[in-house]
Amino acid sequence: MSKGIKIAIDGPAAAGKSTIAKRIAEKLDFTYIDTGAMYRALTHKALINDINITSDHELTSLLQQTDIRLQPSLNGQIVFIDGKDCTDVIRSQQVTSNVSEVSAHENVRHLMVDKQRKLADTTGVVMDGRDIGTAVLPDAELKVFMTASVEERALRRHQEDQKRGIHTPIEQLKAQIAERDRADSERKVSPLKKAEDAIIIDTTSMTIEEVIDEIIGLAEMRMKR
Numbered sequence: 001m002s003k004g005i006k007i008a009i010d011g012p013a014a015a016g017k018s019t020i021a022k023r024i025a026e027k028l029d030f031t032y033i034d035t036g037a038m039y040r041a042l043t044h045k046a047l048i049n050d051i052n053i054t055s056d057h058e059l060t061s062l063l064q065q066t067d068i069r070l071q072p073s074l075n076g077q078i079v080f081i082d083g084k085d086c087t088d089v090i091r092s093q094q095v096t097s098n099v100s101e102v103s104a105h106e107n108v109r110h111l112m113v114d115k116q117r118k119l120a121d122t123t124g125v126v127m128d129g130r131d132i133g134t135a136v137l138p139d140a141e142l143k144v145f146m147t148a149s150v151e152e153r154a155l156r157r158h159q160e161d162q163k164r165g166i167h168t169p170i171e172q173l174k175a176q177i178a179e180r181d182r183a184d185s186e187r188k189v190s191p192l193k194k195a196e197d198a199i200i201i202d203t204t205s206m207t208i209e210e211v212i213d214e215i216i217g218l219a220e221m222r223m224k225r
């Protein structure tokens with residue numbers, strides 16, 4: 001029988017991390033944890049409660065009073081905030097354009113990382129985000145840094161949005177993605193950065209299946225060790 005391992009998948013915005021991570025977790029029967037959804041959930045709650053998102057203190061006390069739950073489902077993952085299904089609303093433009101500001105605060109990150117480590121305290125886990133290999137699970141057996149050109153990422157997001165009935169011009173998506181990458185890479189606390197021992201996978205010219213096969217192959221090698 002294969003043993004459960006921890007797989008950390010980091011990378012810039014819209015690189016396909018969650019699509020891939022979810023599929024890998026299904027194939028290996030591991031737990032999938034989308035850490036971006038957790039920062040999005042806090043951002044959403046802060047915005048609807050008129051919390052000052054430049055205040056680490058206000059956000060931290062809000063987070064302490066917030067129950068964020070991730071539940072696997074056939075169509076991916078359902079995100080509950082205080083028991084309410086908020087899966088779609090956390091992907092809104094408003095949340096997307098404010099989440100990098102929320103996630104840059106030191107104490108917000110400490111609390112989130114604590115929560116994420118507790119969730120990962122299971123046999124097999126696939127976790128995706130920005131600081132998983134560097135800060136959340138530095139002892140993960142497999143670390144992947146997934147990238148793709150900004151043009152390709154904007155195109156993929158555009159196609160995804162169109163399926164959901166949202167029509168944002170590609171140029172606008174490109175600018176938003178580039179700005180989020182800049183904010184996430186330049187923040188002081190655990191910025192988006194490749195872990196030294198992470199394997200880079202540039203998915204620009206790869207299909208989803210090819211990326212999944214490559215990561216599963218790497219995971220299988222680690223599970224045999």
Ligand code: C5P
Pocket residue numbers: 013014035036037039040099100101103104128129130131132180184
């Ligand atoms: O992965 P996703 O695009 O949903 O993440 C939304 C935002 O949450 C990122 O742009 C980043 O600001 C933040 N994030 C983070 N650390 C993580 C995961 C996400 O700072 N581990």
